[in-house]
Amino acid sequence: MTPVTSVEGKAYPFGRKNVDTDVIIPAHYLKTITRAGLGRGAFETVRAEPGNVFEDPAYAGAPILIAGDNFGCGSSREHAAWALGDMGVKAVIAPSYSDIFSGNAFKNGIVAVVLPQEAIDRLLEVAKDNPITVDLESMSVTTPFQDRFSFEMDPFRRDCLINGLDEIGLTMAREEKIGAYEAVMAAERAWL
Amino acid sequence: MTQPRTLYDKIWDAHVVEKRDDGTCLIYIDRHLVHEVTSPQAFEGLRAAGRKVRRPDLTLAVPDHNLPTTARLDAAGHRLPIADPESAQQLAALEANAPAFGIRYIDAVAPEQGIVHVVGPEQGFTLPGTTLVCGDSHTAAHGALGALAFGIGTSEVEHVLATQTLLLKQSKTMEVRVDGTLGFGVGPKDVILAIIGKIGAAGGTGYVIEYTGSVIRDMSIEGRLTVSNMAIEGGARSGLIAPDEKTFAYLNGRPMAPSGEAWEKALAWWKTLPTDAQAVYDRVVTLDATDISPSLTWGTSPEDVVPITGVVPDPESFADPSKQAAARKSLDYMGLTPGTRMQDVEVQNIFIGSCTNSRIEDLRQAAAIARGRHVAGNVRQALVVPGSGLVKRQAEAEGLDRIFIEAGFEWREPGCSMCLAMNPDKVPAGERCASTSNRNFVGRQGPGARTHLVSPAMAAAAAVTGRLTDVRDLLGEAA
Known part of the structure; x- marks a missing residue:
């Protein structure tokens, strides 16, 4: 995973609530056996709406997406995170995420920042015409107008993101512990 | 004395391999279901890193999501090709990956094939007190047997394949x-x-x-x-639901459930x-x-629920301004006007199936309504898709297939079908579907499709009247 310490640039001022993963990437794009190229299907139904932020040249290639509550709800499809990554999004800012999506985003090096709705409202306003910055070192989102919104993040996830750590590799290094657990279970719950 | 614990706490505690200082735990996974859509990239990742599947014996693979639900064999018993090249490639990938990594595989024409969440319980693969995962959010279903079951993303699928564990924080x-x-x-x-x-x-x-x-x-x-x-x-x-005598009676004797001394x-x-x-x-x-009344959804979020006796809500009736905006957008997409009686809304498509409602009891409830009636003239497509080959066989033994076919429904092969529009079963744009599936999201059943989530009996009722219908009207008055 590529290390990420900060994400700076334009942000899609999307702001919508309950954005489900069928909206982020419709099912007909899921018949792929690779992780690449899903950006072309991202937000397909939203892109069909007049005046949407994704077709607006002002935000083309923006690395940040600002959304409403419960972003990424619904299906567990990691294709949603791959699609966001493929369209160049490296950070999402929202008041809340579905549990599965926030895990998927993290595993693909996408920073999922949680900020209260008031902060989101302000950022949606600023992002219309200005860049914003998400900084993982200081755990803050800042604007050119001296706004500064601090956020919290699980220390393990932050560490993995900043250092680009491979979680599977880290777990495989715990082989001894896993083997010991299996040995105990083979005796105690042999029916498994 | 130990602290009183919930069912969740007990299963969690029994699966902690290691607890880290920050509270994150390495949790052992007892059961892993794999299907064709969310696994190819995980197997590719294993291959690229030269990793194996740690416990293929705890893993079970079944194709379901993009498999067409039309006939799979020709008259001579040969496998029919899958028309869509991408679907065919994805199915071929699972068919190749399972044996390459030593995983048990139920193929597309096996009698046991079906939707992963129907197959798991049916085979006794799902057991109380286990941790069970699958790259699919409806894995939650297995909680009905007292398993801590949840959906995971593909990176986590790869993590479980490689290590049989997941790094989790307690919920x-x-x-x-x-x-x-x-x-x-x-x-x-x-x-x-x-x-x-x-x-x-x-x-x-x-x-x-x-x-x-x-x-x-x-x-x-x-x-x-x-x-x-x-x-x-x-x-x-x-x-989760606590396991009880019904759970034990359900599991006893299933092919993958323990037996004899192990059962005890x-x-x-x-x-x-x-x-x-x-x-x-x-x-x-x-x-x-x-x-609780017979209910259905009116909008594009599963929280948009009304009793069948209700009306399409007025967006202004919601207190939250963002919910008002969402409701306006939903109603526009759904083509509905506030105040319309739900029972006056016509439907063109009926879907009875999905991991939510495709088991034998679901089909019996739908058949009880369909028996002796006929699909209405304005309904263009009415599918009944059993959750597995075994459900299909059972239904046929009970004559349910005849009831559906005589009533004008199509009787299909098992799979996810019209729940998610990634196989040929789709709702055409602008048309409406009374569906027993689980999601009414925008475009879920096809681009522009309008979904109303209902029970199997309500779906059958809508099929025979051609509009959203209070099933109680067809069941007659309570005795």
Whole structure:
């Protein structure tokens, strides 16, 4: 995973609530056996709406997406995170995420920042015409107008993101512990 | 003395391999279901890193999502090709990956093939007190048997394949208690729609739900599977139900369930799992069975629930301005006007199937309505898609296929079908579907498709009248 310490640039001022993963990437794009190229299907139904932020040249290639509550709800499809990554999004800012999506985003090096709705409202306003910055070192989102919104993040996830750590590799290094657990279970719950 | 614990706490504690200083735990995974859509990239990752599947014996692969539900064999018994090249490639990938990594594989024409969440319980692969995962959010379904079951992304699929573990933080617990006795014509689907309507689509985020109360206790295992299945539509990754005598009777004798002495040992442990009397949940939500009617959705979020006797809501009636905006957008997409009686809304498509409602009891309930009636003239497509080959065979043994076919329904091969529009079964743009599936999202059943989530009996009722219908009108008055 590529290390990420900060994400700076334009942000899609999307702001919508309950954005489900069928909206982020419709099912007909899921018949792929690779992780690449899903950006072309991202937000397909939203892109069909007049005046949407994704077709607006002002935000083309923006690395940040600002959304409403419960972003990424619904299906567990990691294709949603791959699609966001493929369209160049490296950070999402929202008041809340579905549990599965926030895990998927993290595993693909996408920073999922949680900020209260008031902060989101302000950022949606600023992002219309200005860049914003998400900084993982200081755990803050800042604007050119001296706004500064601090956020919290699980220390393990932050560490993995900043250092680009491979979680599977880290777990495989715990082989001894896993083997010991299996040995105990083979005796105690042999029916498994 | 040990602290009183919930069912969730007990399963969690029994699976901690290692606890880190920050509270994150390495959790052992007992069961892993794999399907064609969310696994190819995981197997590719293993290959690229030169990694093996740690416990192929705890892993079971079945194709379901993009498999067409039309005939799979020709008259001579040969496999028919899959027309869509991408689907064919994805299915071929699973068919190749399973043996390459030593994983048990139920192929597309095996009698046991079906939707992963139907196959797992049916085969006895799903057991109480286990941790069970699958790259699919409706994995929550297996919670009905007392398994801590949840959907995972593809990176996590790869993590489980490689290590048989996941790094997790303990969730909060929410008790959803439904007490009382369900009214005439009210079933498990109505119960879960009522729950989601009450807690909202994000109400369970960060929580694991445990369903309790007399309604849940009185419910059959198949009914419980419907209720647990949709926990994710209320935001909760898992929806547990304490294992009881019904659970044990359901599992006893299933092909992958323990038998003999192993069964007795397992049973003794399973009986220790229910939540202790003094245990405390982080949040408690209660519903009274008498408040639950035959229900359905009107909008594009599973929380948009109304009784069938209700009307399309006015967006201005919602207190939250963002909900008002969402409702306006939903109604525009759904082509509905506030104040319209739900029962006056015509439908062109009927889907009876999906991991929520494709088991034998679901088909029996739908057939009871379809018997002796006929699909209405304005209905263009009415599909009945059994959840597995075994469900299909059972239904055929009971003559349910004849009832459906004579009534004008199509009787299909098992699979996810019209639930998610990634196989040939789709709802055409602008058309409406009474569907027993779990999601009414924009475009879920096809671009521009309009979904109303209903129970199997309500879907059959809509099929024969051509409009959304109160199933009680067709069941007649209660005796």
